[in-house]
Amino acid sequence: MNRDINQLKKDNFKVPEDYFENISDKIIDRWKESDKTEENTTRQQSPGKVIKMNYSRRYWITGLVAAAIALLVYWNLPGKNSDRFDPTSLNNEEIMAYLNQNSDQIDLELLSNEVADNFEPLNFIPSDLNAIDTDALYEDLPLEDIIN
């Protein structure tokens, strides 16, 4: 059977007698109660506002501070810089002799990592390339595009 749903519209939902007369006080009481709880929580949290740090984080920070102090002290020791190893003081014969004696102990992976870490990629660009737009170097362009 076809029914027009507009004819079915009726207020089917009832409430207990005096529900709306009494509910206001109930709600106001609940609000006061929740307000009090919220106030107490805020009051308990407010003095000093101590924020507890978890232990692992505390150890990390302590460790980092200690390491920073140790490095500062180390680099500023009197005469420290003069003791530093100067690779240019070695001549080629000394280097070849060292490599011949220790070639079996050289860790190739470590060596290649060292080279990669210390390699300066722009060093091979000749100094007379003034015509190059230097801004282009900051873009990810192939070298051929920059030079041509």
Add this chain to the structure above:
Amino acid sequence: MEKKNWTDQELIAMMQSEDKREHGFRCLLVMYQERVYMVIRRIVLDHSDADDVFQNTMVKIFNNINRFEMKSSLYTWMYKIATNEAISFLRTQKKILTNDGSMPEHIAGQILEADPYFDGDVVQKELWKAVASLPEKQREVFRLKYFEEMKYSEMSKLLQLTEGALKASYFHAVKKIEDYIKKINI
């Protein structure tokens, strides 16, 4: 308390002042309690659940009144909180909503059957079952248009949807409900 038509500004001023706050809340209740309760009841269907959700909603409204920035009408703001509370109650506490936010017809039927404060005949019960089984957005549009008789322009502001989309949604909802009632042949 005598019912009076306070403006949103008057109510907000009372509720946000330290010494008139409680009076302001009482005025707000007098003005809007039945309307907000019905929004919730039409979603959860059962009076006892509606009562719980309604009280929680009003307490939340009171506790957050300072956050109301008058970007919409007070009722719109309360409507959104009430709808949200009711749907989240059905979803998380009752766990009776499906993925699209609809309530299975047989569950709606059981709820209405058990509620002593539902006063409808067989056809009206079926109407409510059909309404409950609509997807969430369609059901909301239907409720607002059919029961609250809200204008599309007003609804558009409330739900942030175009009037065309709302009309299409309402049309689909009516069609589904009529088909449902036709199918059960009562």
